[in-house]
Amino acid sequence: MVMEKQKTSTFAILFALLPISLGLLIYWTSESGSENSNADLTIISYGSFVSSWGPGPAVGKIFEKEYGVKLQWINAGDAGLIIERLRFQNANQSVDVVLGLDQLTIDGAREVLEWRNFSYPEILWHKRLPKDALQRDFVPFDWGPLAFVYKKGQLDPPKSLEELLSKKYQGTISLQDPRTSTPGLQFLYWILSEKGIDAGFSFLGNLSESIHSISTSWSTSYGLFKRGQAKLTFSYLTSPIYHMIEEESGDYRAAIFEDGHPYQVEYVGIPEKCKNCDLAEAFVNFLLRPEIQKIIMAKNYMLPVVDQIEQGTEFANIPKVRLIPFSAQSLTRDRRSLLERWKKLGL
Amino acid sequence: MRRALGLLVIIIIFSPYALSFFHGQGLSFDISYNDINVFAFTLLQAFLSSLASLVLGFIAALGLIYSANRYPVFYKWILRPSCLLPNVVPVIMVILASLKVIDPFPFGFTGILLLHTLMNLGIVALSIQKIVSNKLSGLSEVSALFGASRAQFLFRGGLQTIFGDLAMVGLFVFAICYSSFAIPLVVGGSQFTTIEVLIFEQIRLEGDWAKASFLALLQAISIFVLCYFIPQKIEATKESFRRNQYLSSRIGIPIALIPALIIIIGLFGSFSMGMKQFLRLDLLRAELPGQILNSLVVAIGTGLFSFLLFNLIAFVFYRGTLKKIILSYAAPSTVICGFAFLIFGPQGEVSSLIRMILGISLISVPALIRLQFANTIYSLERQREVAVLLGASDAEVFKRIIFPQSFFSACFLSGIASFWAWGDFALSSIVADRSHTVALVIQALMTSYRLELAVLLLWLLLICGILTFALFSGIGYVYHKKLIS
Numbered sequence: 001m002v003m004e005k006q007k008t009s010t011f012a013i014l015f016a017l018l019p020i021s022l023g024l025l026i027y028w029t030s031e032s033g034s035e036n037s038n039a040d041l042t043i044i045s046y047g048s049f050v051s052s053w054g055p056g057p058a059v060g061k062i063f064e065k066e067y068g069v070k071l072q073w074i075n076a077g078d079a080g081l082i083i084e085r086l087r088f089q090n091a092n093q094s095v096d097v098v099l100g101l102d103q104l105t106i107d108g109a110r111e112v113l114e115w116r117n118f119s120y121p122e123i124l125w126h127k128r129l130p131k132d133a134l135q136r137d138f139v140p141f142d143w144g145p146l147a148f149v150y151k152k153g154q155l156d157p158p159k160s161l162e163e164l165l166s167k168k169y170q171g172t173i174s175l176q177d178p179r180t181s182t183p184g185l186q187f188l189y190w191i192l193s194e195k196g197i198d199a200g201f202s203f204l205g206n207l208s209e210s211i212h213s214i215s216t217s218w219s220t221s222y223g224l225f226k227r228g229q230a231k232l233t234f235s236y237l238t239s240p241i242y243h244m245i246e247e248e249s250g251d252y253r254a255a256i257f258e259d260g261h262p263y264q265v266e267y268v269g270i271p272e273k274c275k276n277c278d279l280a281e282a283f284v285n286f287l288l289r290p291e292i293q294k295i296i297m298a299k300n301y302m303l304p305v306v307d308q309i310e311q312g313t314e315f316a317n318i319p320k321v322r323l324i325p326f327s328a329q330s331l332t333r334d335r336r337s338l339l340e341r342w343k344k345l346g347l
Numbered sequence: 348m349r350r351a352l353g354l355l356v357i358i359i360i361f362s363p364y365a366l367s368f369f370h371g372q373g374l375s376f377d378i379s380y381n382d383i384n385v386f387a388f389t390l391l392q393a394f395l396s397s398l399a400s401l402v403l404g405f406i407a408a409l410g411l412i413y414s415a416n417r418y419p420v421f422y423k424w425i426l427r428p429s430c431l432l433p434n435v436v437p438v439i440m441v442i443l444a445s446l447k448v449i450d451p452f453p454f455g456f457t458g459i460l461l462l463h464t465l466m467n468l469g470i471v472a473l474s475i476q477k478i479v480s481n482k483l484s485g486l487s488e489v490s491a492l493f494g495a496s497r498a499q500f501l502f503r504g505g506l507q508t509i510f511g512d513l514a515m516v517g518l519f520v521f522a523i524c525y526s527s528f529a530i531p532l533v534v535g536g537s538q539f540t541t542i543e544v545l546i547f548e549q550i551r552l553e554g555d556w557a558k559a560s561f562l563a564l565l566q567a568i569s570i571f572v573l574c575y576f577i578p579q580k581i582e583a584t585k586e587s588f589r590r591n592q593y594l595s596s597r598i599g600i601p602i603a604l605i606p607a608l609i610i611i612i613g614l615f616g617s618f619s620m621g622m623k624q625f626l627r628l629d630l631l632r633a634e635l636p637g638q639i640l641n642s643l644v645v646a647i648g649t650g651l652f653s654f655l656l657f658n659l660i661a662f663v664f665y666r667g668t669l670k671k672i673i674l675s676y677a678a679p680s681t682v683i684c685g686f687a688f689l690i691f692g693p694q695g696e697v698s699s700l701i702r703m704i705l706g707i708s709l710i711s712v713p714a715l716i717r718l719q720f721a722n723t724i725y726s727l728e729r730q731r732e733v734a735v736l737l738g739a740s741d742a743e744v745f746k747r748i749i750f751p752q753s754f755f756s757a758c759f760l761s762g763i764a765s766f767w768a769w770g771d772f773a774l775s776s777i778v779a780d781r782s783h784t785v786a787l788v789i790q791a792l793m794t795s796y797r798l799e800l801a802v803l804l805l806w807l808l809l810i811c812g813i814l815t816f817a818l819f820s821g822i823g824y825v826y827h828k829k830l831i832s
Contacts, residue, residue: 047790053797054791074780075779077777084554088689177532213446213534216529219798220443223443227446229446229450339548
């Protein structure tokens with residue numbers, strides 16, 4: 001009987017061993033914070049910025065060398081999840097710099113955290129960067145107009161939103177869902193600010209014939225376009241430059257709309273709870289340097305916020321489009337009801 | 348001690364919910380009429396998807412049996428991995444491949460059912476193959492002696508015998524489709540919102556964790572209630588792969604192969620561009636071996652942790668209420684689970700990998716129990732009862748009856764969990780602080796125009812996944828033979 005009990009205990013101990021040891025390991029790493037305790041500055045951003053081919057590592061390397069410090073990059077995955085990630089950081093995971101929010105998400109970020117105000121240095125901002133892009137607590141580091149992208153020879157490019165309703169674009173457009181994708185939300189706000197709320201939804205209803213699919217993310221909708229299932233996709237005016245440089249293909253073009261284009265501005269911010277705030281501020285200033293702006297432009301395929309950076313590069317050749325100023329604030333306030341109406345469209 | 352272990356099981360599997368409620372600062376019970384509609388639609392699409400997967404999976408299972416008897420090498424190295432392929436490939440890839448191959452694609456409700464069926468048909472077929480082989484072989488031989496037709500055999504006794512098992516497999520698919528996110532959105536359109544989308548909306552658009560947690564809880568409760576009322580038959584069975592006219596059909600082979608073929612054909616043809624992109628990315632080339640190693644660690648770690656959980660569950664499984672709870676439990680949505688685990692540990696590689704192992708295991712194991720492990724343990728129930736009557740202790744019962752006979756099943760399912768771990772980026776992207784694994788690199792490549800390179804790396808990931816699956820299954824097979832001999 002005693003033997004039996006001993007055997008039971010042995011099994012119990014064996015079974016409990018692994019989860020307990022894993023728990024202990026987590027506790028240990030949590031307590032000691034040993035893995036990255038030597039990092040001087042922690043920066044959180046989205047996946048493609050932090051990846052080895054993105055601007056993050058290249059920019060970080062120069063900063064580390066110049067300031068003699070160590071940076072730690074945190075990949076938040078999807079840009080839309082940065083705010084939620086910040087909400088869930090525990091005490092051992094404090095962040096000094098948040099990089100990658102855009103004009104539609106900074107309001108949400110302000111609700112979650114307090115942000116340091118920024119004193120801008122003397123900068124010759126990009127001539128076409130809209131004036132309202134400058135915020136007191138968030139600094140723009142790149143930007144880009146949004147546009148429909150197509151492949152040369154596959155269709156006649158549309159010249160206006162109205163033209164998208166034409167039968168020749170039936171089943172050709174790949175869009176993103178505004179509930180799950182920031183470019184998708186940009187598209188919805190573009191239509192609603194251009195046409196007004198009711199007329200905008202009516203336009204979207206009429207657009208359904210032209211839509212091939214509505215994807216959860218930019219990458220899926222762009223993938224559908226690249227693989228030839230959709231002929232038009234909502235992306236960036238700078239997207240064709242990627243294909244020109246990386247794939248040596250001049251087939252990709254952006255459709256230029258006479259009425260203008262919406263734009264996305266990407267921001268960097270410093271939370272009030274930063275640990276190394278002075279260094280964080282130095283890093284933000286560093287991002288605005290011409291040579292760093294050039295790296296961000298070349299690796300992120302977005303326009304620089306500082307003037308004259310794109311001269312002598314493919315980026316200088318992108319069409320000069322009219323930008324549509326729209327106040328996202330009123331739309332953001334009504335986002336829930338707008339998205340409910342979007343759902344009811346049944347696109 | 349058994350009670351303590353039972354409690355440990357409950358604590359481990361419920362930990363994502365506990366952590367998420369803790370972070371959501373409670374629950375919000377604010378449910379609208381629209382939310383109820385979403386629940387109703389999610390239920391309907393999940394039910395029809397699982398029904399379609401079961402019907403086609405059954406035919407495919409007969410093809411697997413035919414192939415295992417006639418062409419064992421083809422079965423082992425081509426057909427069986429092919430069945431698992433759609434489940435391990437990132438959903439985005441399945442969507443891209445399917446939309447390319449199935450042209451014109453039936454968008455809307457039919458499209459949702461079609462893709463869900465394509466994704467789950469293979470794994471359902473593998474599971475039904477085991478059930479049919481284990482439980483119907485003897486019956487089919489007797490039926491053949493009496494001259495019954497295949498239809499008579501199946502509809503007058505065969506299907507009835509395995510109804511409970513099929514229901515469990517159906518529930519496995521149901522739970523997957525019930526928490527489906529990308530497929531309803533992309534191929535269904537904006538009107539086809541599932542609960543998972545609703546949860547995501549609450550988190551991302553509203554920042555309302557309390558409501559998201561409540562929706563996740565409702566999601567789990569609804570699966571719990573369904574599972575609770577599914578009849579669970581306990582049958583003593585004997586594994587048999589003997590040839591039988593009723594239990595094998597060559598028609599099932601192409602059906603089992605179709606989903607994998609769609610993915611392979613759909614993703615094929617961009618190798619040269621992928622390679623070109625790869626050669627341009629020096630840093631990625633330097634980092635990739637480390638990322639493969641990390642993926643291997645996560646895959647093996649997930650396999651081992653899952654194996655341990657399977658055995659821990661096998662040890663405590665026969666206790667009435669606990670058994671019901673384990674069988675009826677569904678893991679929370681990936682987003683909820685991911686954020687729940689994010690609070691553990693500091694940033695860094697080791698912590699990220701541990702979070703991935705824990706998270707993927709805790710999402711995979713409950714599903715895999717329903718898929719097959721519960722049947723394995725059920726089939727040993729009578730042996731256990733006899734052994735206990737003869738005075739055997741729990742430890743002896745486990746050591747001499749449960750462990751040897753469930754070893755292969757535990758290894759096989761742990762292999763599936765490790766296969767899934769190679770391809771996971773939904774949970775990993777939340778709990779990791781950098782692109783530690785190949786799957787995360789694939790995700791980052793897709794968000795930076797490099798779809799072709801992402802596809803190229805996907806093939807690498809699949810090969811590695813097949814190898815680790817083969818490793819776990821192989822160990823299971825070899826030691827199973829030794830343990831029962």
